[in-house]
Amino acid sequence: MVDKQNASPEQVLVCEDVSRWFGGLQAVKSISIGIRQGEIFGLVGPNGSGKTTLVNAITGFYPPQQGTIRFYGEPINRLKPHKVAMQGIARTFQNVALFKGMSVLDNILMGRHIFMRPSALASLFYWWWAQKEEIAHREKVEEIIDLLQLESVRDEPVDVIPLGMQKRVELARALCAEPKFLILDEPMAGMNQEEKEYMVRFILDAQEALGLTVLLIEHHMDVVTAICDRVVVLNNGEKIAEGPAREAINDPAVVAAYIGKKDDAA
Numbered sequence: 001m002v003d004k005q006n007a008s009p010e011q012v013l014v015c016e017d018v019s020r021w022f023g024g025l026q027a028v029k030s031i032s033i034g035i036r037q038g039e040i041f042g043l044v045g046p047n048g049s050g051k052t053t054l055v056n057a058i059t060g061f062y063p064p065q066q067g068t069i070r071f072y073g074e075p076i077n078r079l080k081p082h083k084v085a086m087q088g089i090a091r092t093f094q095n096v097a098l099f100k101g102m103s104v105l106d107n108i109l110m111g112r113h114i115f116m117r118p119s120a121l122a123s124l125f126y127w128w129w130a131q132k133e134e135i136a137h138r139e140k141v142e143e144i145i146d147l148l149q150l151e152s153v154r155d156e157p158v159d160v161i162p163l164g165m166q167k168r169v170e171l172a173r174a175l176c177a178e179p180k181f182l183i184l185d186e187p188m189a190g191m192n193q194e195e196k197e198y199m200v201r202f203i204l205d206a207q208e209a210l211g212l213t214v215l216l217i218e219h220h221m222d223v224v225t226a227i228c229d230r231v232v233v234l235n236n237g238e239k240i241a242e243g244p245a246r247e248a249i250n251d252p253a254v255v256a257a258y259i260g261k262k263d264d265a266a
């Protein structure tokens with residue numbers, strides 16, 4: 001775990017001058033951001049603007065080729081994804097990434113894998129220890145099922161429940177890793193208004209109950225202005241605005257970027 005003593009009192013996660021290329025395409029261009037303890041920080045921008053690439057850089061999936069990423073003051077930009085997760089950073093994915101055929105409960109239990117022992121053999125011999133661990137994991141899972149109100153579907157195969165619930169199961173799985181920092185990549189994609197409102201409520205409840213800092217990628221601007229403390233807007237890999245949500249979204253450069261994309265698409 002990273003040493004909290006070295007941390008800046010305010011900023012939990014800091015990206016300094018972060019860049020990422022895919023061949024000749026620079027998807028993220030010298031991005032610097034600082035996310036404060038306990039805030040919900042919005043990352044917005046038109047399609048293809050570099051949001052997921054920046055998140056993939058933070059979580060170690062596509063490490064940046066330039067720049068530094070610090071978590072509680074410690075560089076994490078050379079760590080593999082599982083090591084980043086062990087520092088206390090959890091994420092959900094843009095497209096639902098659950099284990100089909102498995103129950104809701106078992107999918108959520110997968111969120112505990114970072115705490116599980118690698119050796120199945122050791123668990124076999126030290127069965128009483130394994131049993132004790134299993135009980136602790138299940139207690140955490142029950143706490144999260146309760147928090148996100150998933151009791152009624154806990155034993156259902158995950159692929160038969162509605163999309164809104166599947167997204168909630170993904171959130172539950174991420175929370176089971178006991179993160180300090182939670183990254184949500186379009187948690188409301190494909191949802192109807194009612195499902196969106198539920199999801200917003202559960203994110204706020206989880207943030208408050210677990211003391212989380214949240215990085216939220218979201219296209220629904222009503223959600224962004226309702227729950228984000230601050231926002232950064234990307235366009236073509238560059239930061240074009242930053243600040244309180246409503247101000248940043250109404251920035252003329254941001255409006256122009258979104259209109260530009262619409263024109264491109266037409």
Ligand SMILES: Nc1ncnc2c1ncn2[C@@H]1O[C@H](COP(=O)(O)OP(=O)(O)OP(=O)(O)O)[C@@H](O)[C@H]1O
Pocket residue numbers: 022025027045046047048049050051052053054094
């Ligand atoms: N693995 C990859 N290989 C090659 N190019 C990639 C890869 N991942 C992303 N890109 C490119 O990088 C650019 C930024 O993509 P990214 O997915 O980060 O954007 P985004 O803002 O998350 O978009 P969206 O809102 O549509 O999810 C795009 O041009 C995309 O095609």
